[in-house]
Amino acid sequence: MKRINEVISEKRNEFTRGQNLLANFISEHCDKAAFMSSFELAAYTGVSQSTVIRFASAMGYDGYTEFQEALQAELKYRLTTLERFELLSEQPSDADVVSEIAISDARNIKNNVSINQDGLKNVATRILLSSKVYVYGQGVASAASIYLSHYLRNMMPNICCINQMSIDPLSAVSQIENGDLLICISFPIHNSVTFDMLDYAKSRDACVVSISESRDSQVATYSDVSLATECGDYGINGTLAPVISLCGSIISILARSDERFKTRLNNAGDIGKIRR
Numbered sequence: 001m002k003r004i005n006e007v008i009s010e011k012r013n014e015f016t017r018g019q020n021l022l023a024n025f026i027s028e029h030c031d032k033a034a035f036m037s038s039f040e041l042a043a044y045t046g047v048s049q050s051t052v053i054r055f056a057s058a059m060g061y062d063g064y065t066e067f068q069e070a071l072q073a074e075l076k077y078r079l080t081t082l083e084r085f086e087l088l089s090e091q092p093s094d095a096d097v098v099s100e101i102a103i104s105d106a107r108n109i110k111n112n113v114s115i116n117q118d119g120l121k122n123v124a125t126r127i128l129l130s131s132k133v134y135v136y137g138q139g140v141a142s143a144a145s146i147y148l149s150h151y152l153r154n155m156m157p158n159i160c161c162i163n164q165m166s167i168d169p170l171s172a173v174s175q176i177e178n179g180d181l182l183i184c185i186s187f188p189i190h191n192s193v194t195f196d197m198l199d200y201a202k203s204r205d206a207c208v209v210s211i212s213e214s215r216d217s218q219v220a221t222y223s224d225v226s227l228a229t230e231c232g233d234y235g236i237n238g239t240l241a242p243v244i245s246l247c248g249s250i251i252s253i254l255a256r257s258d259e260r261f262k263t264r265l266n267n268a269g270d271i272g273k274i275r276r
Contacts, residue, residue, distance in 0.1 A: 004030065004074045007059055018047040019055045026071070034071035038064045073213060073230070101239060108230040108242035115215070116227045116246065123183075123209050123225055124253040127152070130181035130207065134173055136162040138186040138194045141231065143240055144211075145185055148247040155254060155261045169197045178205040185211040185243065186219045187231040198222040211246060 008023045015023060025045050026033045033041055038056075042049040056067035127133055133152060137145030142163040149161035162172040170193070176182060182201045186194050195218075201208055202222055210223040213230065220226035229242045255261045 004059075004070065011058060014058065015055075016051070018051040019058060021045050021047055022052065022055045030071055030074055034068065034075055105239055105241040109245045112229050112242060112246050112249070116229070116249075119215075119225055119227050120246075120249055120253055123227065123250055124257060126181055126207055126209060126225065127156075127250070127254065128257070130158075131179040132158040132160065132176075132181070134160045134162055134176060134180065134182045134201075136169055136172075136182070136184050136194075136197065138184075138191060140240065141185040141187060141211075141243065144243045144247050145183075147244055148183070148185075148250065151251045152254075155251075155264050169193055170200060173197055173201055173206075176201050176204050176206045180204075180206045181209065182206055183209045183211070184219060184223075185247075187213050188217075190218050194219065195222075211243065 005027055008027060012020070012023065022041070022045055025041075032044075036044065038049050038052045042052045053064055056064045059067060061067040061070060133156075135145045135149045135152070137143065145163045146161055149159055149164070152159045160172070162169050165172050173182060182198070184194065184198060190212075198208060198210075198219065199222065207225075208223045210217070210219045210226045211229065212219040212226065213228065214220065215226045215228045217226070217228075220228075227246060229246045231240065231243055
């Protein structure tokens with residue numbers, strides 16, 4: 001997946017004068033452009049709204065909405081925590097902040113359905129066929145890894161949550177082999193530890209499933225199956241709601257596929273009630 005500035009550099013000679021004005025503004029102020037409507041962006045840069053629409057098309061996107069989503073994804077690479085906080089501070093009230101986060105999460109969760117429908121079934125099948133399943137979440141995505149592993153353990157044996165082990169990720173997968181599955185949940189900026197682990201798993205002929213920001217992300221290039229979701233696109237560092245929802249979908253598909261899984265989940269729920 002190419003970065004916005006890379007595409008701008010490649011197409012710079014093809015742009016009209018108005019499109020170059022837009023390109024300059026977006027390169028320097030992506031944080032502002034990402035949340036502007038086509039009308040607002042046109043007014044701010046002094047070009048027509050139709051020029052904004054044509055610019056999105058020239059950049060290779062199917063309309064302004066898709067282009068705006070790409071700009072918001074770009075922020076994950078560019079914005080520091082402080083800069084994200086400054087964006088939140090521009091909202092009139094706390095209620096507006098909460099509302100924007102909820103709207104963003106709802107949109108991303110809905111998008112999960114359209115972009116992952118076939119992939120989800122594929123992932124569920126590979127989990128069922130695997131001898132051992134390793135689950136890893138980079139950084140804050142560790143919460144999603146623990147969530148997914150918790151329910152998988154209630155349904156089947158040989159589930160290893162790397163984030164709950166007291167060793168580094170590469171050491172945790174040292175025994176991975178053909179027939180095993182590694183599920184890696186990672187979002188920008190992906191780090192070298194994640195890449196080393198994925199590279200090792202592939203060298204051992206293990207199956208790799210990625211959950212990341214795009215099906216052609218850096219992490220997805222290592223994967224046999226890739227799922228895409230946003231790690232939020234609003235807030236201090238986004239939210240995990242869309243990611244957790246996608247993991248929940250995997251669990252639900254597994255539960256539907258076999259009566260034994262339903263029984264195990266029910267039993268786990270009954271044990272929880274007894275302990276309370």
